[in-house]
Amino acid sequence: MAEKFQAVVIGGGPGGYVCAIRLAQLGLKTACIESRGSLGGTCLNVGCIPSKSLLNLSEEFHKAQNLSSKGIETGEVKLNLSKMMKNKDKAVTILTKGVEFLLKKNKVTYFKGTGSFKSKNEILIKDDKNKESLVETDNVIIATGSVPVSLPGVEFDEKIIISSTGALKLDQVPKKMVIVGGGYIGLEMGSVWSRLGAEVHVVEFLDHITPGMDKEISSEFMKILKKQGISFHMKHKVEKIKKNKSGAIVSTKDMDGRSKNFECDAVLISVGRKPNTANLNLEKVGIDLDEKKRIKTDKNFKTNQSNIYAIGDVIVGPMLAHKAEDEGIAVAENIVGQSGHVNYDTIPGVIYTTPEVASIGKTEEQLKELKIKYKIGKFSFMANSRAKAIDDAEGFVKILADEKTDKVLGAHLIGPHAGELIAEIGVAMEFGASSEDIARTCHAHPTFSEAVKEAALSVDKRAIHS
Numbered sequence: 001m002a003e004k005f006q007a008v009v010i011g012g013g014p015g016g017y018v019c020a021i022r023l024a025q026l027g028l029k030t031a032c033i034e035s036r037g038s039l040g041g042t043c044l045n046v047g048c049i050p051s052k053s054l055l056n057l058s059e060e061f062h063k064a065q066n067l068s069s070k071g072i073e074t075g076e077v078k079l080n081l082s083k084m085m086k087n088k089d090k091a092v093t094i095l096t097k098g099v100e101f102l103l104k105k106n107k108v109t110y111f112k113g114t115g116s117f118k119s120k121n122e123i124l125i126k127d128d129k130n131k132e133s134l135v136e137t138d139n140v141i142i143a144t145g146s147v148p149v150s151l152p153g154v155e156f157d158e159k160i161i162i163s164s165t166g167a168l169k170l171d172q173v174p175k176k177m178v179i180v181g182g183g184y185i186g187l188e189m190g191s192v193w194s195r196l197g198a199e200v201h202v203v204e205f206l207d208h209i210t211p212g213m214d215k216e217i218s219s220e221f222m223k224i225l226k227k228q229g230i231s232f233h234m235k236h237k238v239e240k241i242k243k244n245k246s247g248a249i250v251s252t253k254d255m256d257g258r259s260k261n262f263e264c265d266a267v268l269i270s271v272g273r274k275p276n277t278a279n280l281n282l283e284k285v286g287i288d289l290d291e292k293k294r295i296k297t298d299k300n301f302k303t304n305q306s307n308i309y310a311i312g313d314v315i316v317g318p319m320l321a322h323k324a325e326d327e328g329i330a331v332a333e334n335i336v337g338q339s340g341h342v343n344y345d346t347i348p349g350v351i352y353t354t355p356e357v358a359s360i361g362k363t364e365e366q367l368k369e370l371k372i373k374y375k376i377g378k379f380s381f382m383a384n385s386r387a388k389a390i391d392d393a394e395g396f397v398k399i400l401a402d403e404k405t406d407k408v409l410g411a412h413l414i415g416p417h418a419g420e421l422i423a424e425i426g427v428a429m430e431f432g433a434s435s436e437d438i439a440r441t442c443h444a445h446p447t448f449s450e451a452v453k454e455a456a457l458s459v460d461k462r463a464i465h466s
Ligand code: FAD
Pocket: 010, 011, 012, 013, 014, 015, 016, 033, 034, 035, 036, 040, 041, 042, 043, 044, 046, 047, 048, 049, 051, 113, 114, 115, 116, 143, 144, 145, 146, 164, 165, 185, 276, 278, 279, 280, 311, 312, 313, 314, 318, 319, 320, 321, 322, 323, 324, 352
């Protein structure tokens, strides 16, 4: 007899496991099915967590090499890459085991295996030994995430032609690394390997990096990364990637038709990710997909089948862990008749390079397109006393507020701890705050957050320290 549940979540990533916990909190008998053998999804296993571990460790290595200029004498600083990788793996193991504990604590049944639809109310689970079991359920939540895309005709071998997964576990530092795509993954992983000693070349199709980000921040970001030694080849299209004895040759063409060949030890292809709907047997239940093969849902995350929902990277929207988590909570609340909701206007995006880049709400370009009149407040970390005191003063805070009402419409930061500072603006925006509300809030001195207050003051042209 098939075990019966009120809700079955397929996928144990930040969307899926958070959704399963919330469903169980709300009193539903819940199961979560995960195929990779450990919980936490892309984010904990091969995404957010291992990349942030390597970003931190490589930054420490880089800083340690420059300590003598700050009056701290050390011996020779040497890299032990395998130990660094073990540290990263330890962080992943601790966190994925932690999620398993949380599922148990909340009485969610965890099935290790691949879930697929037998019918609208029956899910088949196949484990890694091909053993099959069946569960019955009232509701299904699809949270199967996304996978990296490659270029046409180019296959990942995860040693020379690598996706982000390969870039997180190289066993030696490539002498020369080509990165195709100047987005989140390319710039984070490019920073890691550049700090560890690789010569890094980013080949980008557009004339700017991090498309969709406020243009002023994006150009400042590129300037800073160039100073750090990363080379950029903008408006370049990759024509061919051919492996040779020791690595690969990447052939590119620019907009004027000029060709260039890059010989390198490794090529990271980071041109985006695609929704993961393979193995679900969606045809069986007739789930509608959109033009990008994402699962189509309504604003309550319901698919065209009334008991089947989808959340996270597998549906429309930014492919971010916190977006998936918030959708997981909202859909669980909707299933029990509450009013789950995600405010897509206040989802922050953070790039964890040095300096960090963080963004929320509308960019200047979007406001212009929407014909919304706005005021700008800007404040440089060069004038922030905490940043100056620790010699970490690159970047600025930019706040965009409605010209008439002063309501904060967006904020874009590049600088120390930008990824933490953005949370204050997120709360302000959720409360419909004006820039004056932020400006009149007392901020501790000396902190980086004073740069946010000063940028808010600067919206009304009354910054004190610039
Ligand atoms: P996923 O995390 O992809 O989880 C889906 C899970 O479903 C997977 O574990 C998969 O094995 C499982 N699955 C798939 N099909 C089946 C099936 N049929 N049966 C059972 N299980 C199945 N986002 C951030 O917000 N911050 C970051 O710093 C960040 N860094 C990143 C760094 C890298 C290198 C990468 C690649 C991504 C990063 N992301 C980051 C993006 C983030 O990882 C994703 O947005 C997030 O993991 C999406 O969550 P999800 O639950 O929708 O899907």
